[in-house]
Amino acid sequence: xxxxxxxxxxxxxxxxxxxxxxxxxxxxxxxxxxxxxxxxxxxxxxxxxxxxxxxxxxxxxxxxxxxxxxxxxxxxxxxxxxxxxxxxxxxxxxxxxxxxxxxxxxxxxxxxxxxxxxxxxxxxxxxxxxxxxxxxxxxxxxxxxxxxxxxxxxxxxxxxxxxxxxxxxxxxxxxxxxxxxxxxxxxxxxxxxxxxxxxxxxxxxxxxxxxxxxxxxxxxxxxxxxxxxxxxxxxxxxxxxxxxxxxxxxxxxxxxxxxxxxxxxxxxxxxxxxxxxxxxxxxxxxxxxxxxxxxxxxxxxxxxxxxxxxxxxxxxxxxxxxxxxxxxxxxxxxxxxxxxxxxxxxxxxxxxxxxxxxxxxxxxxxxxxxxxx
Amino acid sequence: xxxxxxxxxxxxxxxxxxxxxxxxxxxxxxxxxxxxxxxxxxxxxxxxxxxxxxxxxxxxxxxxxxxxxxxxxxxxxxxxxxxxxxxxxxxxxxxxxxxxxxxxxxxxxxxxxxxxxxxxxxxxxxxxxxxxxxxxxxxxxxxxxxxxxxxxxxxxxxxxxxxxxxxxxxxxxxxxxxxxxxxxxxxxxxxxxxxxxxxxxxxxxxxxxxxxxxxxxxxxxxxxxxxxxxxxxxxxxxxxxxxxxxxxxxxxxxxxxxxxxxxxxxxxxxxxxxxxxxxxxxxxxxxxxxxxxxxxxxxxxxxxxxxxxxxxxxxxxxxxxxxxxxxxxxxxxxxxxxxxxxxxxxxxxxxxxxxxxxxxxxxxx
Ligand code: SF4
Numbered sequence: 001x002x003x004x005x006x007x008x009x010x011x012x013x014x015x016x017x018x019x020x021x022x023x024x025x026x027x028x029x030x031x032x033x034x035x036x037x038x039x040x041x042x043x044x045x046x047x048x049x050x051x052x053x054x055x056x057x058x059x060x061x062x063x064x065x066x067x068x069x070x071x072x073x074x075x076x077x078x079x080x081x082x083x084x085x086x087x088x089x090x091x092x093x094x095x096x097x098x099x100x101x102x103x104x105x106x107x108x109x110x111x112x113x114x115x116x117x118x119x120x121x122x123x124x125x126x127x128x129x130x131x132x133x134x135x136x137x138x139x140x141x142x143x144x145x146x147x148x149x150x151x152x153x154x155x156x157x158x159x160x161x162x163x164x165x166x167x168x169x170x171x172x173x174x175x176x177x178x179x180x181x182x183x184x185x186x187x188x189x190x191x192x193x194x195x196x197x198x199x200x201x202x203x204x205x206x207x208x209x210x211x212x213x214x215x216x217x218x219x220x221x222x223x224x225x226x227x228x229x230x231x232x233x234x235x236x237x238x239x240x241x242x243x244x245x246x247x248x249x250x251x252x253x254x255x256x257x258x259x260x261x262x263x264x265x266x267x268x269x270x271x272x273x274x275x276x277x278x279x280x281x282x283x284x285x286x287x288x289x290x291x292x293x294x295x296x297x298x299x300x301x302x303x304x305x306x307x308x309x310x311x312x313x314x315x316x317x318x319x320x321x322x323x324x325x326x327x328x329x330x331x332x333x334x335x336x337x338x339x340x341x342x343x344x345x346x347x348x349x350x351x352x353x354x355x356x357x358x359x360x361x362x363x364x365x366x367x368x369x370x371x372x373x
Numbered sequence: 374x375x376x377x378x379x380x381x382x383x384x385x386x387x388x389x390x391x392x393x394x395x396x397x398x399x400x401x402x403x404x405x406x407x408x409x410x411x412x413x414x415x416x417x418x419x420x421x422x423x424x425x426x427x428x429x430x431x432x433x434x435x436x437x438x439x440x441x442x443x444x445x446x447x448x449x450x451x452x453x454x455x456x457x458x459x460x461x462x463x464x465x466x467x468x469x470x471x472x473x474x475x476x477x478x479x480x481x482x483x484x485x486x487x488x489x490x491x492x493x494x495x496x497x498x499x500x501x502x503x504x505x506x507x508x509x510x511x512x513x514x515x516x517x518x519x520x521x522x523x524x525x526x527x528x529x530x531x532x533x534x535x536x537x538x539x540x541x542x543x544x545x546x547x548x549x550x551x552x553x554x555x556x557x558x559x560x561x562x563x564x565x566x567x568x569x570x571x572x573x574x575x576x577x578x579x580x581x582x583x584x585x586x587x588x589x590x591x592x593x594x595x596x597x598x599x600x601x602x603x604x605x606x607x608x609x610x611x612x613x614x615x616x617x618x619x620x621x622x623x624x625x626x627x628x629x630x631x632x633x634x635x636x637x638x639x640x641x642x643x644x645x646x647x648x649x650x651x652x653x654x655x656x657x658x659x660x661x662x663x664x665x666x667x668x669x670x671x672x673x674x675x676x677x678x679x680x681x682x683x684x685x686x687x688x689x690x691x692x693x694x695x696x697x698x699x700x701x702x703x704x705x706x707x708x709x710x711x712x713x714x715x716x717x718x719x720x721x722x723x724x725x726x727x728x729x730x731x732x733x734x735x736x737x738x
Pocket of ligand 1: 320
């Protein structure tokens, strides 16, 4: 693993910035959505936004698994975590997402629920082995990237006969969210899309072809390194200038057209499509998420504990929804940086470092100074 | 005030602690803004009354005690006292263990006040079931670290709690040290124009611990930088440079420590990312996990803030010491905006460097 520096070369960055400046048409706007929170984070953390020509406007998309988890699903996780005998295993970020009644998983834990932070689903399996008398529930979240490891864990639990392991499944599907963004009643005006990095290593570039063909939208799949994102923006500018709408792949070192066949087969084997699933900000969408397939229904925590989701509205003044749909920016929310901060988030976009609000709060707040000065 | 530009950036609003209904959660121990708030709301108001004038606002890790000659005949520099609890998991990691960490942590807290560490007391909380062999390894490692640092472990205490109530073993250490006459260092003393120096690479300890926990394997193993820094500090003090602040960037990393200093001194900072050294394996591991080395803990590094005119001299002295070989000048103190740390990225953009929030966690997707 010695490959970081070549993707952070400042000279290359300057060259890319220069190329963009040369190629943009001065009198038009280029509105590109970066779907992934990982890209949002890279743009903010490396100050890439400062290097883009003023004609280029980046719009944050809904691609952060923490941000799109609706309150009702967290309430559900809290409910199961509070049952006697249950250990809820969760990724750390998820613990801080605000839920109903001022609670969060972290708050529930401080009140006595047994919630444990895990770094991978394997840690959750290990908990189940260590505590045979307890019910270990893994709170699975994430896009296509994190789904195959969950599938492996489910199969491992079955093979080992671990009867005390189950999964509260919140795995969601990227193309569904993209369709939802483009099909909203008042769609955001977009000139191109920076396609997901890690997700595409699993599903390949083919699923995005429909956006190029049916919506005439240029797509460039990009890695999470800052130079990747800059290169992708340049490629999008060129497509726009040439009137093309194609799926191009900047991230060829990890992504091909077909994706990872083994991972896809594994996912198909263990999971099934949900008819409907609620996303924060995007509402309920058909076929946009996964549940455990019938053969693994005994490990589906929703069935095992007879859990049901309630739809819970966001904080009335929180703009997470419009932000996730690309209609607003973090600084447009009246709660931003006052009531809602990374330490005490009101909305989910302020929780994960890949959330649009958290990224702007941590890295971009100084821009407000310059505007005011 | 007038030289500080008015800031339209929302100040870092912190919701008051709900002392009636709130509960401690993990963020209160992570070393970020929540930890700071807990200290300011709960501990400082209560304990400050026990020693009027004793608690100062530098956020420093040690306290200066009134003058008293420690041993008859010594010049009688001020005494410094510091204390630190260690709850690291796993107990053993590449480059160190909880025992050496417990000695180095307190030695470094004293050293950052400009003091020579003299005495340590230690308190153990042991969990029922801890293998005696592990305890012995830890204790022997502490003894070795203390001998090397030339501090005497002079008092101690041991308690055992039921299985499940502790993570194997916790260690608290308290240290007493003595300043050279005339030395005064504090997080409150940074001034506009001062130079910000860093003694070496950042993130090694935090990534070493995390990669152990995660079972990640990298081409080159990542070892903690765990080390006692008082030797380096003595060497720096010998130069006579106008040193104002010394701080070891432990939990919360470089970014959080600089924010603490900026708040305590009422100044801003401007850093240059390309000057901040990161060991390539640490950088690769951070990239892989979606973490930022600037927020990862260090146990053998220090930040020094000094008058700009002395920066070169101090830097040369640091580089002449084995623990400061990679020392570099990473930025300067600005008049404002107060409490804001900004950084020019390697890309040539500007970004804010905020406090750590929560704990550093690997990315999900
Ligand atoms: S600032 Fe907070 S409340 Fe407002 S949109 Fe962002 S996350 Fe939601």
